[in-house]
Amino acid sequence: MSVVDRPLASPGYSEADSYPTHHFLNHSHGILSWALTLDHKRIGLMYLVGVMSSFALGGLFALMIRIHLWNFQDGWLSNKTYNQVFTLHGAIMVFLFIIPSIPAALGNFLLPIMLGTKDVAFPRLNLMSFYLWITGLVFFLAALSITGLDTGWTFYTPYSIDTQQGGAVLAATFGVFVLGFSSIFTGLNFIVTINTMRPPGMSWFRMPLFLWALYSTSIIQVLATPVLGITVLLLSAERLLGIGIFDPKLNGDPVTFQHFFWFYSHPAVYIMILPAMGIISELMSVHCHKGIFGYRMIAYSSIAIALFGFLVWGHHMFTSGMADVTAVVFSALTFTVSIPSAIKVFNWLGTMYQGTVSLNTPMLYALAFIFLFTIGGLTGLPLGALSTDMHFHDTYFVVAHFHYVMMGGTLVAFLGGVFHWWPKMTGRMFNDKLGIVSAIIVFVGFNLTFLPQFVLGSRGMPRRYATYLPEFQPLHQLSTIGSLTLGSGLLLALIVLLMSLVNGKKAPRNPWGGATLEWECASPPPHDNFSSAPTVGDPYDFSNIEYDGKTGGYVKRA
Amino acid sequence: MTAIQDTHIPNHEAGHADDHHHEHPSWLAHHFDDAEQQFDSGKLGMWLFLVTEVLFFSGMFCAYALYRNRNPEVFEFCSSFLNEKLGAINTGVLLFSSLTMAWAVRAAQLRQHQLLVGMLGATLGCAAIFLGVKSVEYSHKWELGLLPGRFYVPQIEGHHGAHHGYLEMLCIVPAIVTVLCAAYAVFSWAIKSTFHQQVSGPLLTAALCFFVGVFLGQYLEAQEEATKGHANHHEHHMSVQGHIDHDSHDHAAASDTHEHDHGSAPAPVAAVASSGGSSDVYVDSKELATPKPNVNKSTMAGLFFSIYYCMTGVHAVHIIGGMIVISWLIVKAARHEFHEQYFGPVDNVGLYWHLVDFIWIYLFPLLYLIT
Numbered sequence A: 001m002s003v004v005d006r007p008l009a010s011p012g013y014s015e016a017d018s019y020p021t022h023h024f025l026n027h028s029h030g031i032l033s034w035a036l037t038l039d040h041k042r043i044g045l046m047y048l049v050g051v052m053s054s055f056a057l058g059g060l061f062a063l064m065i066r067i068h069l070w071n072f073q074d075g076w077l078s079n080k081t082y083n084q085v086f087t088l089h090g091a092i093m094v095f096l097f098i099i100p101s102i103p104a105a106l107g108n109f110l111l112p113i114m115l116g117t118k119d120v121a122f123p124r125l126n127l128m129s130f131y132l133w134i135t136g137l138v139f140f141l142a143a144l145s146i147t148g149l150d151t152g153w154t155f156y157t158p159y160s161i162d163t164q165q166g167g168a169v170l171a172a173t174f175g176v177f178v179l180g181f182s183s184i185f186t187g188l189n190f191i192v193t194i195n196t197m198r199p200p201g202m203s204w205f206r207m208p209l210f211l212w213a214l215y216s217t218s219i220i221q222v223l224a225t226p227v228l229g230i231t232v233l234l235l236s237a238e239r240l241l242g243i244g245i246f247d248p249k250l251n252g253d254p255v256t257f258q259h260f261f262w263f264y265s266h267p268a269v270y271i272m273i274l275p276a277m278g279i280i281s282e283l284m285s286v287h288c289h290k291g292i293f294g295y296r297m298i299a300y301s302s303i304a305i306a307l308f309g310f311l312v313w314g315h316h317m318f319t320s321g322m323a324d325v326t327a328v329v330f331s332a333l334t335f336t337v338s339i340p341s342a343i344k345v346f347n348w349l350g351t352m353y354q355g356t357v358s359l360n361t362p363m364l365y366a367l368a369f370i371f372l373f374t375i376g377g378l379t380g381l382p383l384g385a386l387s388t389d390m391h392f393h394d395t396y397f398v399v400a401h402f403h404y405v406m407m408g409g410t411l412v413a414f415l416g417g418v419f420h421w422w423p424k425m426t427g428r429m430f431n432d433k434l435g436i437v438s439a440i441i442v443f444v445g446f447n448l449t450f451l452p453q454f455v456l457g458s459r460g461m462p463r464r465y466a467t468y469l470p471e472f473q474p475l476h477q478l479s480t481i482g483s484l485t486l487g488s489g490l491l492l493a494l495i496v497l498l499m500s501l502v503n504g505k506k507a508p509r510n511p512w513g514g515a516t517l518e519w520e521c522a523s524p525p526p527h528d529n530f531s532s533a534p535t536v537g538d539p540y541d542f543s544n545i546e547y548d549g550k551t552g553g554y555v556k557r558a
Numbered sequence B: 001m002t003a004i005q006d007t008h009i010p011n012h013e014a015g016h017a018d019d020h021h022h023e024h025p026s027w028l029a030h031h032f033d034d035a036e037q038q039f040d041s042g043k044l045g046m047w048l049f050l051v052t053e054v055l056f057f058s059g060m061f062c063a064y065a066l067y068r069n070r071n072p073e074v075f076e077f078c079s080s081f082l083n084e085k086l087g088a089i090n091t092g093v094l095l096f097s098s099l100t101m102a103w104a105v106r107a108a109q110l111r112q113h114q115l116l117v118g119m120l121g122a123t124l125g126c127a128a129i130f131l132g133v134k135s136v137e138y139s140h141k142w143e144l145g146l147l148p149g150r151f152y153v154p155q156i157e158g159h160h161g162a163h164h165g166y167l168e169m170l171c172i173v174p175a176i177v178t179v180l181c182a183a184y185a186v187f188s189w190a191i192k193s194t195f196h197q198q199v200s201g202p203l204l205t206a207a208l209c210f211f212v213g214v215f216l217g218q219y220l221e222a223q224e225e226a227t228k229g230h231a232n233h234h235e236h237h238m239s240v241q242g243h244i245d246h247d248s249h250d251h252a253a254a255s256d257t258h259e260h261d262h263g264s265a266p267a268p269v270a271a272v273a274s275s276g277g278s279s280d281v282y283v284d285s286k287e288l289a290t291p292k293p294n295v296n297k298s299t300m301a302g303l304f305f306s307i308y309y310c311m312t313g314v315h316a317v318h319i320i321g322g323m324i325v326i327s328w329l330i331v332k333a334a335r336h337e338f339h340e341q342y343f344g345p346v347d348n349v350g351l352y353w354h355l356v357d358f359i360w361i362y363l364f365p366l367l368y369l370i371t
């Protein structure tokens, strides 16, 4: 890499606006300028704070669970409290954190900038989506504080109809309903923005892969979430009016609830993972300084996952009773849906091959993602196979599987993305060394927590139990130690980020050498993103991007 | 459409003056390049929203299909409690409102502001008639105790059920709205503002239309009772009573019967035993179905009415939502905001309105016309 003494400039770029004094953060002042903002960047940042706080809350519940399980009996929580704690952990993590995490926070911030537009198509809808999210949060906190929800995050009937915690079920289902609309509006906004507002020259196949990922995620959000909406609406009607549709006492069918629920919730796991895969595609190519390998395959596989994901919900219900043929078909389809995921993994590995890999914080998180997601995806296969799932269903094996994909996958990618775009969002560089340490601690802690759970599950440890057989104790204790390690790694990551706000170096326009449009925008971007419409090139062409010693960042050779 | 500008706090710093290169008319949001982009975005957004609406209803259609498939006799029995005349009237009213809505879109494109307000008002009026008729239907059923699921307690003494004043209750909110609209109309005439007159006129008319719907509904409901004659109707209720008596006699038998409906194995029948036959008679489940199983109970008919109320209730909520946005359009139309370059909102609300009508076109035969 060459160090040049003359500032290299692309049109419209000057030394002066490299560190802008005027940007979206100080464009206007006061609480109301944030609360009523229609600026996608501010809405994205508010979401970022919101989802991270929910994650912290859900994380505290997780640690409570792990500490309770230190001993095989007489843990510090009563059985009743234990049920409420794991329910709230799951519900908060799924509905408040992981589903909005990447699209609503990072996606909101980045999508218009990556498209070179001023904003998303419907800025008011965007703000409304944020306030719906806040409303959902309030209902969840109500469910938490009034009585405590104890149905598990899945709200299975008939238990959710019969449980004493009726108020909590109502509050939580209403919260889920509202959050669903928040998610639908984000997805709708993204689809329209990408369809109608791409700049001249940006054809579908010149779009950054993160946008492809957000696009396919949005399709799922728009198609699947309404079904969840009507499901939880019927469930609240069940509790309020006793309509009986899901209630066996009234000749209703509780398994119907499971079908409705998983018709949403399996596609929802792709709402969680697809944007994460999009982040990894960006991180891989930028930090390897090499064009992405197999661009089209990655783009198509996102769409394939989005569509196939609708056909496999039955694999959550193999033990709930279904016709043999149905079970076989669901099992076979489950296997096909893992193909596009594997395609992506191979393409990322292909991207690294012969690349100039920068082992910085975002890249380490990306590498951790690939490792952990692969384990998570591979363990999905024995769960999708009928014979083995009979054994694994409702055990810690399932718990470990979905934590590998959801936490090892989505959360780790989310962190990688936050570190990657942090300089862009805040205009500050973080301490890379400490960031790397956090990535390593998270990786070690994660495996320490969840690898033992595969073993536990395959030996028959059921999920959602407050007590267990003494023979499982060593592995449970290992897992608890891992969770504390993991927690401290995450805490360190947070400290690194917050420290950068206090004493971080000013970030250059393009600190990593990316070729997508957001790196042509100042850090942090101005209120309207681009003063003149940017020219669109190949988002993965790194040939004319060079390091500039003066700013400590990269510039595009004219 | 004054999007964005809210947060556009005037800014005097240098380098920010060249924010807007090209002239942006007030109806074009600042992040769109031109009218076409804005229109296309709105349209695509609305189509996507309609997709979510269809999927939202699809959950209930699935539930309907499932339970009808399991208990066809329940659906036949219950459907006879729905007054297909009222359903048909409402179908006609909604179809007509789709026409006026489509006409409104055309008026907006042609800058026929007066006609636009009129057509939107007509659509609003139709919606109100629909809700008026629906209120009669709902209150009538509630009085007969035809409530969802757990609360299903059919009244058997008397034809009309007790008078609980449900209809009056449903009329409270529309009455308040009517009074407010009337006050607004008087006010608009007092200050002689054509804008306010153009808004208040259609709103007041629409509010009154609700009561037209109520009277229409009540008239037809009464006529139905009269023409079907006491013979037919009486018999109907007698048979309801008969079922119930039967049920109270051999409760165990009824629940047994229910189980056998689903199992294919022959099983002993308590009812046969109690009526003097030998106790080891085995009857095939098909034959069991011949003495009609009692469907007039909460676990059977109750479930139908749950589905009925869920579907029509959610549909009615959509009608009300549509009325709110149409009122908003009337305000904009009275301000003469629409023209050939900017009629997206009318077009999109129109799409929404057609979908709501379309769903009713499915609900009507599926619920009312089962025989």
Ligand code: HEM
Residues within 6 Å of the ligand: A154, A269, A270, A272, A273, A315, A316, A334, A335, A337, A338, A341, A376, A377, A378, A380, A381, A383, A384, A385, A389, A392, A393, A394, A398, A401, A402, A405, A406, A409, A410
């Ligand atoms: C790569 C292909 C994948 C396959 C083949 C797969 C397969 C499965 C199967 C068969 C189950 C049901 C196990 C049981 O309950 O007995 C399951 C559970 C689960 N999976 Fe996956 N999975 C895959 C990827 C993912 C991803 C990407 C996510 C989320 C990001 C995810 C999240 C979950 C969750 C949350 C559950 C458990 C839900 C519950 O019962 O609470 N899976 N998976």
Ligand SMILES: [Cu+2]
Residues within 6 Å of the ligand: A265, A266, A269, A312, A313, A315, A316
């Ligand atoms: Cu699944």
